[in-house]
Amino acid sequence: MSNLDTTPSLTHVGSSGVSAQPAHELFAGREVKLGESTKVRRLLPNLGRRLVGAWCFVDHYGPDDISTTGGMAVPPHPHMGLQTVSWLLEGEVHHRDSLGSDAIIRPGELGLMTAGHAITHAEYSPVPHPALLHGVQLWVALPEAARNGSPAWEQHTALPQFVDGPMDVTLMLGSLAGETSPGTTHSDLVGVSVVLSGSGSLPLEPDFEHALLVMSGSVEVDGEVLGVGSMLYLGCGRRDLALTGNAQLMLLGGEPFDEQIVMWWNFVGRTGEEIAVAREEWAAGQRFGAVPDAGARLAAPPLPPGSLKPGGRTRR
Numbered sequence: 001m002s003n004l005d006t007t008p009s010l011t012h013v014g015s016s017g018v019s020a021q022p023a024h025e026l027f028a029g030r031e032v033k034l035g036e037s038t039k040v041r042r043l044l045p046n047l048g049r050r051l052v053g054a055w056c057f058v059d060h061y062g063p064d065d066i067s068t069t070g071g072m073a074v075p076p077h078p079h080m081g082l083q084t085v086s087w088l089l090e091g092e093v094h095h096r097d098s099l100g101s102d103a104i105i106r107p108g109e110l111g112l113m114t115a116g117h118a119i120t121h122a123e124y125s126p127v128p129h130p131a132l133l134h135g136v137q138l139w140v141a142l143p144e145a146a147r148n149g150s151p152a153w154e155q156h157t158a159l160p161q162f163v164d165g166p167m168d169v170t171l172m173l174g175s176l177a178g179e180t181s182p183g184t185t186h187s188d189l190v191g192v193s194v195v196l197s198g199s200g201s202l203p204l205e206p207d208f209e210h211a212l213l214v215m216s217g218s219v220e221v222d223g224e225v226l227g228v229g230s231m232l233y234l235g236c237g238r239r240d241l242a243l244t245g246n247a248q249l250m251l252l253g254g255e256p257f258d259e260q261i262v263m264w265w266n267f268v269g270r271t272g273e274e275i276a277v278a279r280e281e282w283a284a285g286q287r288f289g290a291v292p293d294a295g296a297r298l299a300a301p302p303l304p305p306g307s308l309k310p311g312g313r314t315r316r
């Protein structure tokens, strides 16, 4: 998926706001329109917080009835310096990229695209498609050692899964409770899908910061009931998380990301200059490759004026 904001801001991000202690901070999601018919709730980045571990972008969409619409339609667009994670609870997404990958992603499968230095992809609802579409699009910032590497596409249809009382847990990415996802990671992180029916306790890595997204139903955490679309920042220092409710949840976490990054449109870099170069190269049809027969490629929006100075600190 693409950030289709027509006036994205240049965002400087660092780990200065990491809570070393357990926290309880509700993210305000905001509704963003993607293309003609798809609306998403953007939980990350938001004004208060830009990173959870290396997770730097969280869009939650649906469940939407797309039986009479085209569904998802995101034409070719570039990425650099990040991984995209596609995860569905309902429906299907057709992924194609400039490596020649051509895959249908289904519920419970991990679609993991590592952009590295440069990649282009396109995402559409297949024709025909199931009536409902419900999922998340997540980005992971790549650390310095990996961000200029080769692009790659992985699809994992069999992920580690365990049942712990009322919790059915699937390891999407990273490790939890002795289980590890086969998806390639470049920093210590975790992403798990949890189906909860009752009261349970999820083991956490205390050195990680975490956040919990409610994708359906409701859940009580620390005495507060969270509804659909809520995302709760939990800080670091928790060894477990007590959960009560009937809900589909996503837990995201990781080692606090200690590199200062710059996010703009679909790029993660380290300086504004680097972002400007990537934008020019995409506009010139260079570097990022192409996805044939996937519609007209997205044009990059204009850079905000006067924003090319590196450094700066994020608002927290």
Ligand code: MN
Binding pocket: 001, 002, 003, 077, 079, 084, 121, 266
């Ligand atoms: Mn994308």
